[in-house]
Amino acid sequence: MAAHPPLAPGWIARPHLRCDIGDLPLESGEVLRDAFVSYVMHGEPARQREGVILALTAIGSTHHRLDFLIGPGAPLDTDRHCVLVVDALGNGLSSSPSNSVLQAGSRFPRFTIRDMVESQRRLLAHLAVERLAAVVGASMGGMQALQWAVSHPDRMRSVVAMTPMARTARWSQLVNELARRALFEDAGCSRPRARAEAMRLWAPLTKLVMPRTPRAVEEIPDHAALLATMEQLATDLGQHGPDPFDWCWQSFAYDAHDVGGTPGFGGDTVRALRSIRARTLVLAPAEDLYNPPFAASQLAGVIPRCRFVELAGHDGHASASGPPAECNEQLKREIGAFLGEG
Template identity: 40%
Template structure:
């Protein structure tokens, strides 16, 4: 899968890039950076106070300023989520591109319910995918002073943001590459998120969001559910010789989530997905038809969490779309890790 992702992305970017290659840039540890949003007004009218985004960059902006790629993480993911795609010879080659790997609202690194000083926890206003993208646009246009991106690449929820970039800022991106993603959230996906939110809220430690310690049992139950939804039985039934091994495996997998996730951040990010619709309640096919960017849509052939049907529909309506289905028995994990 990683190979296919790298190959397909590389080909798309080569086509989308109209100017020559930039100077090579030695790979190395990219320093974490911060962009202040100030008081950031959401589409709901509410305001996130003292907003900020965090990010790293790889590579160098070329003279034509046309090799910048924004990469956006999946739910609860950080700017490290795409590291497997970034490196010399990989699709996101810092020798060619100026790569901006950003955190996004609510992931615990950028401004989030878990780290806001003035609006902590349940006081944080609910943001949308469109708000995530507006904040990123501020980073790109004001912080990095870029008029245009070569591409926006995103896995899963990152892909939702990529679609939203193409819809919100059609003149400012050349290519959009959503992987195992969708341009609007379906009832199916909301049902999955809602059942996981309910698992977190079933834990009395959640305390209506005003917890002092993480509702660990609820978080682990939600993570156990998500661990299953992002897989596929074809993979799981090969991976384990005995069904009872799965209980221990789930416990191992969810230990990280319980340690690294914040319950409110999870709830806010999934609710942002629920609000996601590039047509904003209008005609979906028409909204897709207005996307001007070259689009490379890469759903997983057996993805149960974000089934490929949405990408197929989008590919029929986006004028310059290419559909490359990742043929994988790993479900949503076809996204590469």
């Protein structure tokens, strides 16, 4: 596995676990050789018999993304459940272009959100986990959670999807394409730019423009402070940012996602969403410059047993990232109450 990024304030240090899942056939027809999945376990493993909460990761992030929701008495309550947080394919900890021995870099096969779900299904089989109390995720993690509910409708009682999409919006694809152009010299994404050069654009794009809102950025006191913030982001991510191939390959999966592509639905996104049997909670802000809010509210209106919550504040896509987002307490309250009812 790749080196773990430095622990940030609020992150929970847990042992890193690994499950080798063998050769993984992909939707593309290619095969991911010697695949493995990285994961952490919060709470007592014995509680696997009472119900596991499966938590899933966002694009470019690790198993720490939802740490602010995990713990004794927290929404993802380790007094009641074993919380299993799984690193998505391509994040540098599970099988990725940066850590593959046989298919490194641009030779790594492209995968999909459904391929991520299949890797996680293999992990659960290895752990002998059948029924899930809930599947939870934010952004790409929320997209995986919805895919779980479509692909395996009888495996979970509840789904919590924060800032998700059921079918990737053109706007999100546009933003991802701009980010890829910052990382690579060529359209085929085979020649990464020099790290420092790439981060001068990629870092502020992905850490200021995509996850925030104009109102939030206005809190930066002046233009000089804005430029200083951008330079600091570029410096920090130049040292600890994701591998360009890792982020790029996850973004390809992001762009291609549509739950309607699940076998049996013939590309019909609405019919796929209507097939979801789990109780579902969808949460999204009123303004989001990465995953458009209409994508979340529209899918919530189609899923049979779904509650939609609009998140307060002006943090945009970063609303589902924990402190210091204005809606942090609202998220905890809504998710805790919803899962407590299940």
